[in-house]
Amino acid sequence: xxxxxxxxxxxxxxAYFALMEVGSLLQHAVEQQLRASGDxxxxxxxxxxxxxxxxxxSRRMTDLADDVVYSRSGLTYQAGLLDKAGLITxxxxxxxxxxxxxxxxxxxxxxxxxxxPGHVDVVxxxxxxxxxxxxxxxxxxxxxxxxxxxxxxxxxxxxxxSRTKPRPE
Amino acid sequence: xxxxxxxxxxxxxxAYFALMEVGSLLQHAVEQQLRASGDxxxxxxxxxxxxxxxxxxSRRMTDLADDVVYSRSGLTYQAGLLDKAGLITxxxxxxxxxxxxxxxxxxxxxxxxxxxPGHVDVVxxxxxxxxxxxxxxxxxxxxxxxxxxxxxxxxxxxxxxSRTKPRPE
DNA sequence: TATTGTTATACTCTATAACTATA
DNA sequence: TATAGTTATAGAGTATAACAATA
Numbered sequence: 001x002x003x004x005x006x007x008x009x010x011x012x013x014x015a016y017f018a019l020m021e022v023g024s025l026l027q028h029a030v031e032q033q034l035r036a037s038g039d040x041x042x043x044x045x046x047x048x049x050x051x052x053x054x055x056x057x058s059r060r061m062t063d064l065a066d067d068v069v070y071s072r073s074g075l076t077y078q079a080g081l082l083d084k085a086g087l088i089t090x091x092x093x094x095x096x097x098x099x100x101x102x103x104x105x106x107x108x109x110x111x112x113x114x115x116x117p118g119h120v121d122v123v124x125x126x127x128x129x130x131x132x133x134x135x136x137x138x139x140x141x142x143x144x145x146x147x148x149x150x151x152x153x154x155x156x157x158x159x160x161x162s163r164t165k166p167r168p169e
Numbered sequence: 170x171x172x173x174x175x176x177x178x179x180x181x182x183x184a185y186f187a188l189m190e191v192g193s194l195l196q197h198a199v200e201q202q203l204r205a206s207g208d209x210x211x212x213x214x215x216x217x218x219x220x221x222x223x224x225x226x227s228r229r230m231t232d233l234a235d236d237v238v239y240s241r242s243g244l245t246y247q248a249g250l251l252d253k254a255g256l257i258t259x260x261x262x263x264x265x266x267x268x269x270x271x272x273x274x275x276x277x278x279x280x281x282x283x284x285x286p287g288h289v290d291v292v293x294x295x296x297x298x299x300x301x302x303x304x305x306x307x308x309x310x311x312x313x314x315x316x317x318x319x320x321x322x323x324x325x326x327x328x329x330x331s332r333t334k335p336r337p338e
Numbered sequence: 339t340a341t342t343g344t345t346a347t348a349c350t351c352t353a354t355a356a357c358t359a360t361a
Numbered sequence: 362t363a364t365a366g367t368t369a370t371a372g373a374g375t376a377t378a379a380c381a382a383t384a
Contacts, residue, residue, distance in 0.1 A: 015308050015312060019195070020195070022312050023188060023189060070376085096341095098343075098384065117176075120176055129318065131311065131314070135314075136180060136184055142300065142308050143184060145304075230365070240353050242354080266359080268365060268366080
């Protein structure tokens, strides 16, 4: 709550707005492609992609929620859809019976594979076409640094995951 | 539908995912700040910010929709909320009776002013803190180029009808 | 008691299509 | 006819809180 913060200068504002706008436009374009080619939402694609990349195609619910969604009930909802569509399975974890292990199925991998070429196409056309190789390197390195910073320093309000006992009444 | 598209290489994938992740995390953090300090959603803030920046605090509905939202009914919904809250007014345009001119009110500007310091704080902490001046410049220039490219080449499915308008006043 | 996940519920938001009014 | 905007509606998605089961 530092109120004496100096305003962002023009360069910062420009970068900030450009970033948000690019993110929005890209997500929007990609969402349409995913919906058309695989009947997937952006979140669902992200979940499948993370699973496809994970060690044995598996990941715990909470970890997935940490990755892409911001509430566990939201993830339960999405996982329910993916499960019903046969793209993932859910089993109780062997080591911790409280946990649920989510695993991508063959059908899930197939959907990812089917959707990916067009997806990549959209991203390339919108994001990479106007960029030189050098631009790409810089962009990646800068954004990776920012992401790590964001992940390392959760803004304290991002997740009330540990119930802080807010004294009910 | 180019199926023979080469996949994105590792560097491209990394930049793409980092961009989307950074955008999501930043938007999420900012949204919480906006909700807490001014009871605004991200879209509503964007609308008010665009209006506050516009010539006489005014803008046409369609132009606003082009700016931030992707359907005019969606904008009507948001404008209805902002109108009811007294943050904007809507009047028929003087030159074209079909158009509606949206204008930010004093209360609207006040809300923006009240919300802005904390907003800027969040953005600085999350986005700019880990960046050098040089990084910032590069990021801004690259992303601005990308945005212009995206705006210039609508992905053909972004807007069924209304977007075909390269006709200036 | 703390953690994992689900459920019930209420709410926000978005988009499509039909409609009115003006150009 | 084409454009600007609203409305009706329906659906997707999200978060909060209460809940059960396990650690």
